[in-house]
Amino acid sequence: MKRIASLLILLILVASFFVGYKSSKMTKELVIDVSTLPSSNILLASYLENSAAFEYSSAVEMLFLENGTIRANETLILETVGNASTAKVAISYLYPLIKIRTLKLKNAELVNASISQGKDIIYLAFEPKKDKVEITLEYELNWRDIPSSGLGSFGLLINQSIKNKEEVLLAPMYFPSVAIRGTKRGNTLVIKLPKEWWAFVVDSSSYTSWKLVDSKLSGKQRILHFEQKNPNFPLIFIGKFSRFTRTVRLHEKRVNITIYMPINESTKGNVTLLQVGSIVRTFSQWYGIYPYGYLDIVVSRLAKPHTGLNIGKGVLIVSGRGFDVWLLSHEISHSWFGSYADLGKISESLATFSAMAYALTHSEDVPSNFWIYLKISA
Structure with a gap:
């Protein structure tokens, strides 16, 4: 009887280990080295046509440094719809002004990854393995290196100079743009600044102010939390205000x-x-x-x-x-x-x-x- 009980306990432990191992394997983040991706001549216009559609949201966190450097990460949270099979995402950015530091894929199995011949678009194809798939993009740029363009009607008013160290207006084109089939449910933007700085954020299409949810000081840093339901990336006004x-x-x-x-x-x-x-x-x-x-x-x-x-x-x-x-x-x-x-x-x-x-x-x-x-x- 003791042998049977011991055997049952052993089987339970083995089963628990197997389930835990399988779960951890499925939730493990896959880190993609962008510098090693093969080049492709895929047309962006047609790339997403046969992809599954998702409901998704975006969370961006930006750290602004006094020397003009912006270190940022964006996490896309995809809600799978039905039994989605192959999903596709295209990430475009200003190369080489924007440097992609890390690309991560969580709760999905990578099918294929490539980069455009101009090295400014990353193509990902993957199979979702859970109800939520996360794509995290870490990148870096310097606002003193970017041209004064993409400001729309602001361009008539703004005389932006790369020599100005206390104020800058950043257009959506200066940040990575993620293309995916489906409906975007909202945006969260967290901006971390030196404490004497402020950020003012408006929607790039309607020019509606983003909602400032929270602001706080932490040591020498000001942390601002904005939210917006519209899918457009914002115009960001940063300065010592x-x-x-x-x-x-x-x-x-x-x-x-x-x-x-x-x-x-x-x-x-x-x-x-x-x-x-x-x-x-x-x-x-x-x-x-x-x-x-x-x-x-x-x-x-x-x-x-x-x-x-x-x-x-x-x-x-x-x-x-x-x-x-x-x-x-x-x-x-x-x-x-x-x-x-x-x-x-x-x-x-x-x-x-x-x-x-x-x-x-x-x-x-x-x-x-x-x-x-x-x-x-x-």
Whole structure:
């Protein structure tokens, strides 16, 4: 009887070891050495056609260093749909500006991996082995090495120089782009900065601000956690900013105002908050309640002197050179006119009129060149 009991215990232990070994084998990460991948001439447009479709999400973590280096990793979490067989992923990036450090595949068996002849697209084919498959990409780049391009309408305002050490605007093209069949459910972005720096993040397509979920200081580092449901990678504004916030009440509505002020101009932050609050209240009386729930204003050292850009949906960038109430009121007024007067210069004329009217009713100085400016913009 004792022998039978001992035998049963031994069988249970062996079975447990086998199940544990099999489970660990299936969950083991496969590290892919990108530098050794064979070259291929696959067409990206047709590569994903026969792939399984997934629901997936993306989590990106970026570490910004004072010398301009960005060390980042992106993890894609794929939810398998049905009994997915072969899945395909294409990862494109700016070679050689972006250096791929590590590529990992978890809970899947690699079928094939190759790289384009230009070494700027990685092709992966794999078989999912669990309900969740993870693809992790670790990469590195330096913002002082990247060209000032891919900024869209920002390019008209921004005079970005690789010599600027305190501020930079990063377009989606500067980061790896992952192509996969299916539906993307959301994005998480964690940015780690020197503690005196801040990040301002907007969607690259709609220019909607990403939701700032959490911010904290850890030692000499500032950690910012953003989230966005849209699939687009963002435009990221990084710089030495002081951040000022307040809430303005407009009857039953609340408007959250955030000012990103250059750190050497931080003494103007609270005064600017009061000015912006006054402008929003005044224009709300004239034109109806402010149309958005927030107003984010970046006072930028990269912006050309005396210029500003209301990029829509409560997001403004104004120049720190020639920054005044006139410029603020002009750009803030676009929040109303841009929503129904999208007829080119009409919006500009109304914004200029609004800035003048605000200046006159609030004892602010009207610029000496106002009438010339009004004639040109009209």
